[in-house]
Amino acid sequence: xxxxxxxxxxxxxxxxLNLGVxxxxxxxxxxxxxxxxxxxxxINREGIKKTPLRVAKALRHATTGYKRSTKDIIEGxxxxxxxxxxxxxxxxxxxxxxxxxRDLDLFSYCESCLLPFQVKCHVGYVPSGQRVVGLSKLxxxxxxxxxxxxxxxxxxxxxxSALQDSLKSAGIAVILQCHHIHFPALESMFLxxxxxxxxxxxxxSGSGVFEDEDANIWGELFSLLKxxxxxxxxxxxxxxxxxxxxxxxxxxNKISSSVGKAHPPSMVSAVTSIxxxxxxxxxxxxxxxxxxxxxxxxxxxxxxxxDMKLNSFVCNKAGPQKSNGTPILSRQIHSxxxxxxxxxxxxxxxxxxxxxxxxxxxxxxxxxIGKSLLQSIVHFxxxxxxVQERFTRQVAETVAPLLGGDVxxxxxxxxxxxISRGIEKFGSSTATVAVLGHFSTxxxxxxxxxxxxxxxxxx
Numbered sequence: 250x251x252x253x254x255x256x257x258x259x260x261x262x263x264x265x266l267n268l269g270v271x272x273x274x275x276x277x278x279x280x281x282x283x284x285x286x287x288x289x290x291x292i293n294r295e296g297i298k299k300t301p302l303r304v305a306k307a308l309r310h311a312t313t314g315y316k317r318s319t320k321d322i323i324e325g326x327x328x329x330x331x332x333x334x335x336x337x338x339x340x341x342x343x344x345x346x347x348x349x350x351r352d353l354d355l356f357s358y359c360e361s362c363l364l365p366f367q368v369k370c371h372v373g374y375v376p377s378g379q380r381v382v383g384l385s386k387l388x389x390x391x392x393x394x395x396x397x398x399x400x401x402x403x404x405x406x407x408x409x410s411a412l413q414d415s416l417k418s419a420g421i422a423v424i425l426q427c428h429h430i431h432f433p434a435l436e437s438m439f440l441x442x443x444x445x446x447x448x449x450x451x452x453x454s455g456s457g458v459f460e461d462e463d464a465n466i467w468g469e470l471f472s473l474l475k476x477x478x479x480x481x482x483x484x485x486x487x488x489x490x491x492x493x494x495x496x497x498x499x500x501x502n503k504i505s506s507s508v509g510k511a512h513p514p515s516m517v518s519a520v521t522s523i524x525x526x527x528x529x530x531x532x533x534x535x536x537x538x539x540x541x542x543x544x545x546x547x548x549x550x551x552x553x554x555x556d557m558k559l560n561s562f563v564c565n566k567a568g569p570q571k572s573n574g575t576p577i578l579s580r581q582i583h584s585x586x587x588x589x590x591x592x593x594x595x596x597x598x599x600x601x602x603x604x605x606x607x608x609x610x611x612x613x614x615x616x617x618i619g620k621s622l623l624q625s626i627v628h629f630x631x632x633x634x635x636v637q638e639r640f641t642r643q644v645a646e647t648v649a650p651l652l653g654g655d656v657x658x659x660x661x662x663x664x665x666x667x668i669s670r671g672i673e674k675f676g677s678s679t680a681t682v683a684v685l686g687h688f689s690t691x692x693x694x695x696x697x698x699x700x701x702x703x704x705x706x707x708x
Contacts, residue, residue: 274305276526280519281305281598287516289552290634297595297634304598308527311358311365311669314396315528322390323415326383330376347466349373349473350387354675356668359429360398360535361494362542363520364600365669368395368404369426373470374412375419375458382416398529398536401427401493405454413456420457422470424484427452430600430665431591432495432546446589446602450493451484496542512544520544549632550593582694584608584701588624590631592640594666601637603662603678605644608698609652610687618651637662637681645683655686657698 278301285292285300292298353370372387394407405423413421429448458466520540524531531539588605605627630643637660645658660681667674688694 274309274526277305277308277523278302280522280526283515283519284547284598287513287519288547288550288634296636300596300598303596307597307599307666307669308358308523310396311356312396312398312527314393317393317396319390319393319411320415322386322393323382323412326386327380327416328383329379330381347373347375347469347473348381348384349470350384351474353388353391355391355395356675357395357397357399357404358669359494359496360400361539362432362496362546363398363523363539364430364432364543364546365665366401366427366429367668367675368401368428370395370408371424371474372408372412373422373459373473374416375466376416377419378417380416380418387412398524398527400535401425401450401452402454405452409454409456418457420455420459420466422459422467423454424470424474425452427493429494430602448493448495453484494542496545512541512548516544517541547593547598549591550634552633582608582610582698584698585620585623586701586703588620588627590627590640590660590662592631592633592635592637592662594664595634595636597666598634599665599669601635601662601664601666601679603660605641606659606661606702607644607648607652608657608659608688608701609648610655610694611653622651623648637664637679641681641683645685649685653686655688656684657688657695658683659699659702 281301281304282292285297290297292301350372353368353372355368355370356365357368358364359366370391372391374382390411391408394404394411405425409421409423412418412423427450429450431446431448453462455462455467458464459470517540520543521531524536524539529536531537585607586604588607589603590605591600591602593599594601607623626647627644630640630647641658641660644660645656648658649656661678663678667677667679684695688698
């Protein structure tokens with residue numbers, strides 16, 4: 250596990266500075282090394298040697314909003330437009346009405362657990378006083394506030410307030426559709442894998458003519474956004490007691506407390522240092538429990554020596570089967586589809602989540618093994634620091650002896666590192682394939698199985 254005494258973090262930081270590593274966030278890099286050691290990882294292993302630097306760069310990119318001013322963005326792009334004065338009748342005081350920018354894709358980092366969440370943002374305003382703003386600036390303002398540690402409601406309120414202060418419009422409306430990855434725990438997932446991948450919340454904020462949540466103009470806005478009334482009714486009311494972040498859910502807290510083991514002080518100090526380095530105050534009440542919440546998630550991926558437990562579990566559930574050499578198409582092809590998994594990218598310490606599909610052939614009279622065993626194997630390899638290619642191969646190599654040797658495994662996943670770094674490819678997903686036995690040489694058998702897969706979704 251490495252040395253994790255209370256003074257280790259300060260020593261690690263000092264060593265980082267003395268070694269003259271990159272100037273880009275040495276404090277964050279030092280903190281990440283402490284976290285990796287706390288997970289039982291070798292920080293000099295080739296796959297994670299540069300992880301501290303990659304994490305530091307990703308976090309810095311994700312929190313650039315602390316150093317940017319929305320006032321400069323907006324006030325340099327306000328233009329006069331005839332007909333939008335205060336002396337004429339109409340929503341905009343004249344010829345104008347609602348102005349809406351829809352479907353802005355954003356991401357932010359949850360202030361409660363430090364995991365990224367996705368945002369679909371819609372902004373509307375009613376111009377007044379012959380003032381309109383360049384539409385691209387609405388997107389830029391949204392991005393400024395998203396690139397901070399945030400809560401969905403405060404994110405909407407911050408955007409609304411900044412736009413109203415600068416535009417002096419008749420009203421501003423902000424609607425956010427937010428998706429947060431579910432917060433599974435290793436102990437519970439082996440017992441119940443039915444948990445959905447995402448937790449969703451819909452929030453809004455309004456000023457001026459939008460301040461009354463029951464005003465007719467909200468209905469006009471929903472119509473233009475193509476929102477059905479059932480969707481609009483799901484908007485979370487301000488000051489709602491519902492917990493947005495799954496790290497605050499009572500079920501998770503019960504699981505975490507049942508573990509009965511406090512996190513190492515050095516790891517808590519490391520997370521606190523990261524929060525401070527990003528420009529936040531770790532003592533702010535909303536951030537007081539953030540280090541513990543983040544570590545509750547991270548410690549799911551601890552590099553424990555569980556191989557003996559897995560081998561014992563597998564041996565008790567099923568005996569090895571061997572291929573009889575018969576061509577696959579002469580035998581029945583079985584499949585187990587949509588086995589969910591969660592994992593943590595070892596390159597960026599960001600989650601990826603998706604499903605695994607397993608196909609295999611068996612001779613007549615040989616019964617396929619149970620889905621629960623395959624699901625347990627998937628979870629076993631998911632709850633580690635991983636890359637998707639290795640994860641897919643490990644699942645295939647483990648299930649092959651149990652399934653007769655002829656196996657094809659497909660993993661489909663959505664990676665947070667694809668949205669929360671400079672790439673920002675929203676809606677993208679990744680598929681990886683591993684084949685063993687006859688599947689590796691039989692193209693027709695592979696094609697037959699792949700045709701049975703459900704349509705790829707953004708998991």
